Amino acid sequence: MEPLMAVGIGILYAVAIFLILRRSIVKLVIGFVLLANAANLLIFTTAGMTRDAPPLIADDRLLPAGNVADPLPQAVVLTAIVIAFGVLAFAVVLIRRAYEIVQADDMDQMKDTDT
Amino acid sequence: MVQLYIGLGFLLAAVAPLLHRWMGDRTNLLLVVYPALAALWLISQAPGVIAGNNLVFTADWVPSLGLSLTLMLDGLALMFALLISIVGAFVLLYAGGYLKGNPDMARFHAAFMAFMAAMFGLVLADGLVTLFVFWELTSITSYLLIGFNHQDEKSREAARQSLFVTVGGGLALMAGLVLLGIASGSWSLTDIRSLETDLREHALYTPMLLCLVVGAFTKSAQFPFHFWLPNAMAAPSPVSAYLHSATMVKAGIYLLARLQPDLGDTALWTALLSLGGGVTMLLGAFMAVRYTNIKKLLAYSTIMALGTLTMLLGIGSDEALIAFAVFLVAHSLYKGSLFMVAGILDHETGTQDIQAMGGLRAAMPVTAAAAMLAALSFAGLPPLLGFVGKEAMLKAVLKADAFPLLLAVLAFSAAFLTIAAAAIVALRPFLGTLKATPRTPHEAPLSMLLGPSVLALLSLLLGLFVPLTGPAFSAVVTAVAGAPVEVPLSLWHGVNLPLVLTMSSLLLGIGLYLCWDGVRARLATLTPVTHRGPQAWYYAILRAFVSLAEWQTRVLQNGYMRHYILVMLVTLAALLVNSILIRHAPGLSLAFDVRFHEVMVAATMMLGALAAPMLRSSLGAVVSVGVTGFSIALIFLLFSAPDLAITQLLVETLTVILLVLVLFRLPRFSHLSTRFERIRDGVVAAVVGGLLSLLVLIAWDVKQFTPISQYMIENSVSLAHGRNIVNVILVDYRALDTLGEMFVLSLAAIGVIAMLKLRVPPVRRSTGE
Numbered sequence: 001m002e003p004l005m006a007v008g009i010g011i012l013y014a015v016a017i018f019l020i021l022r023r024s025i026v027k028l029v030i031g032f033v034l035l036a037n038a039a040n041l042l043i044f045t046t047a048g049m050t051r052d053a054p055p056l057i058a059d060d061r062l063l064p065a066g067n068v069a070d071p072l073p074q075a076v077v078l079t080a081i082v083i084a085f086g087v088l089a090f091a092v093v094l095i096r097r098a099y100e101i102v103q104a105d106d107m108d109q110m111k112d113t114d115t
Numbered sequence: 116m117v118q119l120y121i122g123l124g125f126l127l128a129a130v131a132p133l134l135h136r137w138m139g140d141r142t143n144l145l146l147v148v149y150p151a152l153a154a155l156w157l158i159s160q161a162p163g164v165i166a167g168n169n170l171v172f173t174a175d176w177v178p179s180l181g182l183s184l185t186l187m188l189d190g191l192a193l194m195f196a197l198l199i200s201i202v203g204a205f206v207l208l209y210a211g212g213y214l215k216g217n218p219d220m221a222r223f224h225a226a227f228m229a230f231m232a233a234m235f236g237l238v239l240a241d242g243l244v245t246l247f248v249f250w251e252l253t254s255i256t257s258y259l260l261i262g263f264n265h266q267d268e269k270s271r272e273a274a275r276q277s278l279f280v281t282v283g284g285g286l287a288l289m290a291g292l293v294l295l296g297i298a299s300g301s302w303s304l305t306d307i308r309s310l311e312t313d314l315r316e317h318a319l320y321t322p323m324l325l326c327l328v329v330g331a332f333t334k335s336a337q338f339p340f341h342f343w344l345p346n347a348m349a350a351p352s353p354v355s356a357y358l359h360s361a362t363m364v365k366a367g368i369y370l371l372a373r374l375q376p377d378l379g380d381t382a383l384w385t386a387l388l389s390l391g392g393g394v395t396m397l398l399g400a401f402m403a404v405r406y407t408n409i410k411k412l413l414a415y416s417t418i419m420a421l422g423t424l425t426m427l428l429g430i431g432s433d434e435a436l437i438a439f440a441v442f443l444v445a446h447s448l449y450k451g452s453l454f455m456v457a458g459i460l461d462h463e464t465g466t467q468d469i470q471a472m473g474g475l476r477a478a479m480p481v482t483a484a485a486a487m488l489a490a491l492s493f494a495g496l497p498p499l500l501g502f503v504g505k506e507a508m509l510k511a512v513l514k515a516d517a518f519p520l521l522l523a524v525l526a527f528s529a530a531f532l533t534i535a536a537a538a539i540v541a542l543r544p545f546l547g548t549l550k551a552t553p554r555t556p557h558e559a560p561l562s563m564l565l566g567p568s569v570l571a572l573l574s575l576l577l578g579l580f581v582p583l584t585g586p587a588f589s590a591v592v593t594a595v596a597g598a599p600v601e602v603p604l605s606l607w608h609g610v611n612l613p614l615v616l617t618m619s620s621l622l623l624g625i626g627l628y629l630c631w632d633g634v635r636a637r638l639a640t641l642t643p644v645t646h647r648g649p650q651a652w653y654y655a656i657l658r659a660f661v662s663l664a665e666w667q668t669r670v671l672q673n674g675y676m677r678h679y680i681l682v683m684l685v686t687l688a689a690l691l692v693n694s695i696l697i698r699h700a701p702g703l704s705l706a707f708d709v710r711f712h713e714v715m716v717a718a719t720m721m722l723g724a725l726a727a728p729m730l731r732s733s734l735g736a737v738v739s740v741g742v743t744g745f746s747i748a749l750i751f752l753l754f755s756a757p758d759l760a761i762t763q764l765l766v767e768t769l770t771v772i773l774l775v776l777v778l779f780r781l782p783r784f785s786h787l788s789t790r791f792e793r794i795r796d797g798v799v800a801a802v803v804g805g806l807l808s809l810l811v812l813i814a815w816d817v818k819q820f821t822p823i824s825q826y827m828i829e830n831s832v833s834l835a836h837g838r839n840i841v842n843v844i845l846v847d848y849r850a851l852d853t854l855g856e857m858f859v860l861s862l863a864a865i866g867v868i869a870m871l872k873l874r875v876p877p878v879r880r881s882t883g884e
Binding site: 004055056063070075078 | 751766
């Protein structure tokens with residue numbers, strides 16, 4: 001599965017970068033969402049992907065039965081998902097305010113500090 | 116202890132402004148105690164050092180790196196430290212009179228004391244790093260002192276120029292010292308001295324020597340770096356007397372003398388130093404007689420003296436080193452004295468132009484006497500120390516192993532030009548009829564007379580009793596030669612070739628003095644040549660730097676954020692290509708182990724992402740991003756990460772809702788960029804994406820360490836009492852991370868609320884379109 005995911009991650013990154021390089025701010029934000037997803041997948045994939053073995057421990061045991069998926073990258077990615085959402089919420093509201101004032105979706109029209 | 120005393124100098128510099136608040140113009144009387152005590156201590160140590168016992172004061176700095184603050188007092192260091200303390204004490208007294216009433220006196224004292232302490236550190240340092248630190252400190256304090264009159268643009272320019280040249284040389288010095296440290300395997304001068312191996316045969320010898328010589332030449336104003344010194348005359352006269360004649364400009368000479376036993380006496384060393392020094396010597400002497408500004412004239416004659424010292428180190432024979440030591444002391448004494456005389460003339464008459472002065476002997480008899488006495492030493496006439504130095508110099512030059520004839524011609528020409536320069540400085544302002552000057556001349560106060568008189572008298576006394584100074588100079592020469600050297604010094608050697616040369620140069624010099632005005636007019640025709648000298652190169656280099664900076668700013672920092680991102684991405688791609696394709700050519704193991712439903716989920720994710728940039732409507736783009744996000748949640752679920760799947764589902768839902776709420780009022784996408792830009796960005800994006808794919812493949816294949824999560828899995832129940840290991844990590848093992856995450860979220864929430872609630876009334880544009 002990992003080689004397939006590697007291709008997927010590459011596509012996510014490529015699309016995210018292409019969108020971030022656009023002049024439209026909305027595209028930039030969409031690119032940002034994709035970029036965050038790509039980074040999360042990258043961490044998740046490089047740690048190795050395991051089927052049907054969640055890092056849980058049954059009630060009557062001290063250790064999980066058999067090998068389980070590595071829990072550490074999962075914890076890291078979980079934090080990253082939430083943080084990315086926080087940043088996204090902030091960015092989206094920022095765009096909204098900027099659009100209200102500049103009346104344009106074009107980064108090149110936001111070079112003035114006088115508006 | 117000595118380290119603490121140097122520290123005390125910096126402390127005095129720091130509190131000088133406070134002292135001024137309490138003591139006003141008398142602060143210098145307190146500060147002068149510092150160099151005076153140092154001088155007394157040095158004199159008390161002198162017998163031991165002359166007897167051959169070098170003092171070492173050990174102190175650790177960073178022992179793990181082999182760095183120390185160890186100081187070492189041998190003959191060479193003793194001579195320099197004595198000059199620094201004695202000349203420093205008199206210049207401090209002198210400055211009290213010269214700058215009397217100046218509101219910036221506190222600033223002067225702060226920089227001056229810091230310079231003095233740095234200079235002590237420089238000549239006493241045993242560690243290479245310590246030496247470099249103090250070396251740079253002298254450059255910086257010198258910058259502050261040259262730019263003391265910062266209202267004057269010429270002052271600022273001169274200060275900047277000296278800083279660029281000396282600190283630029285400092286960089287070369289640093290490289291040289293690092294090479295020296297690598298080649299010798301030691302960072303201590305004492306250890307390098309006692310090294311078994313010969314550094315001259317080391318492979319790094321040539322680059323090391325070139326770097327060190329550039330550092331020394333810039334500091335000591337050797338051709339072609341000499342031009343900053345005459346410009347530095349924009350500094351107040353006490354600064355010129357101290358930094359730019361007696362002490363700082365000799366730091367480069369000190370360094371060369373210090374390294375002479377380890378690096379000297381090779382063909383490269385001899386050629387660089389004796390020719391470089393010889394050319395500097397003649398150039399300085401020749402340029403000196405072209406100027407009527409007394410400080411410029413003295414500055415060029417200082418360049419002459421520095422060139423002479425460098426040349427003597429280049430020759431490197433015992434005679435040359437004896438001449439080096441005597442000439443150095445003589446020059447410091449007479450030049451310090453003459454600069455202070457120049458300051459008195461400037462101060463009391465209001466002009467620095469020699470032609471505007473005349474007949475001042477009646478108005479200022481003491482100044483005139485001091486000037487003439489110092490000038491006798493300057494000209495190298497008996498019975499002063501300058502005579503002994505010059506005789507020894509001529510003797511050493513005549514016996515030089517390499518280029519004796521060329522150096523002799525250079526030395527003889529410099530000698531007669533110097534005699535003319537000495538006569539101009541000491542006679543023109545004082546003899547003849549009294550000329551009207553901007554200020555009515557009168558004798559300077561005692562504080563200003565003390566320095567020049569005592570230094571001039573010292574020149575005379577040391578000259579008269581020169582045989583007695585033999586042991587002291589022999590300690591210096593021993594330190595420079597690296598082996599014991601007896602110094603037979605006397606005033607009268609009988610009639611020999613050097614004496615004949617001195618006499619004939621005296622005749623020529625007096626001749627030049629008498630027809631100076633005519634000669635200067637002739638020399639004016641050379642102006643176009645001198646204007647294309649090293650100073651012009653300096654400005655050309657500066658201009659080139661500015662153009663380069665402008666060009667790269669225009670190209671790399673043009674104000675468009677996506678342009679910056681593009682530059683970073685291209686750099687990233689280049690680094691990735693270098694590390695994963697070229698340096699670690701990857702060996703991929705493409706183990707395909709997939710199920711049908713997994714392929715379908717992954718394909719949905721990719722299609723969703725690919726659709727995003729194609730769609731014209733922003734809502735469509737949001738939907739495609741949502742498709743990608745939900746597919747990722749499914750992947751998490753399929754591969755044993757239920758917590759991630761839940762979080763991703765929640766967040767993706769919220770994201771889509773948020774985007775739709777905010778964006779549905781925005782217009783459809785319009786194509787803002789050109790076709791070329793889209794293709795360029797597409798190519799960059801595809802390349803970076805492809806490289807990242809490769810990176811993932813390789814990273815997944817490389818397993819260098821056992822995962823640290825094994826510990827977390829094993830102790831999840833027993834230590835943290837949790838059965839969901841991911842949750843245990845979040846709230847227990849890495850609880851601080853989670854706290855930080857909560858903080859970030861709260862900040863984002865506050866920001867969102869602030870922006871939604873904040874309503875600024877529309878501002879009318881002052882410049883309408």
